[in-house]
Amino acid sequence: MRVFDIPGFPNPLRVRIVLAEKNLSSQVEFVKVDLPAAEHKQPAFLSINPTGTVPVLQLDDGTYIAECTAITEYLDNLDANPVLTGRTPKQKAIIHMMQKRAESELIDPVGIYFHHATPGLGSALQAYKRPDWEGRTAWGERERGRAIAGMRYFDGVLSQQPYVAGDAFSMPDITVWAGLLFAGFANITIPEECEALKAWRSRIDERPSVKNPA
Ligand SMILES: N[C@@H](CCC(=O)N[C@@H](CS)C(=O)NCC(=O)O)C(=O)O
Structure with missing residues (x-):
């Protein structure tokens, strides 16, 4: 899996905390997006997330998942033990x-x-x-x-x-x-x-x- 983000920013941290909670940190490669230079507003990035925000998760099959809530749901359910998004x-x-x-x-x-x-x-x-x-x-x-x-x-x-x-x-x-x-x-x-x-x-x-x- 790959995560497009920028270290230390609040929304990217939401996903990085989830990765640590779920012991998935070693399974992810990070791709840095230069927010102050507006890289996320250029066509290349907008083609993976039209909202123009980070983070974005890329699955190994190429699927892009944006929005921290959706990314958290995905990561939390990978091991069929959802501790962050609820069971009942x-x-x-x-x-x-x-x-x-x-x-x-x-x-x-x-x-x-x-x-x-x-x-x-x-x-x-x-x-x-x-x-x-x-x-x-x-x-x-x-x-x-x-x-x-x-x-x-x-x-x-x-x-x-x-x-x-x-x-x-x-x-x-x-x-x-x-x-x-x-x-x-x-x-x-x-x-x-x-x-x-x-x-x-x-x-x-x-x-x-x-x-x-x-
Ligand atoms: N609702 C989005 C919010 C993402 C977001 O706003 N990320 C910030 C970084 S902390 C961003 O990309 N800001 C750049 C911008 O708004 O142009 C999510 O949950 O992923």
Whole structure:
């Protein structure tokens, strides 16, 4: 298998953590995509992922799978022992629900703020994402508030249970963790009073897969 990504970036890390959780790191070859140079907006990359984002997983038969959720589902089920995406109908449904919230209420708003209210990854990429770039947009600014509201939501969840989808670590924990990492890059800080979220993050920071992703 091959993974097209760039090391250290939040969404690529989601898949690299999954690879480490599933002991698959040695089975993957990484192909670096130069995001600041907008390589992912050129025809060659768009032909493998029309959305123009990383990561993308390439299977040995040539199939390309984009979107961290889909890649995680695939990797988690390879050994018929899905520990990150649920086994029972109820587990699967709750994980899916929290996964959607982790994206729509946290990591996606952070990404919009980063690319539409800050210089993001620089002018080469802004030429594709925001050809009219002049500075901050009201839309981008508003997403900052949505990301902070998302942090407060997950703080409430984590004050009631040890992990985002319940009693066990699963895919949405990885997504919320990556959302907080991305928020740090964008200078969005976790509100002081979100003690449960901060304590959870400290615990997740210590997981072997997070300390040593693929
Ligand atoms: N929903 C996508 C998000 C992927 C994403 O936004 N990746 C970032 C890297 S952290 C990216 O490619 N950004 C470049 C861009 O948006 O132009 C997924 O789950 O894979």
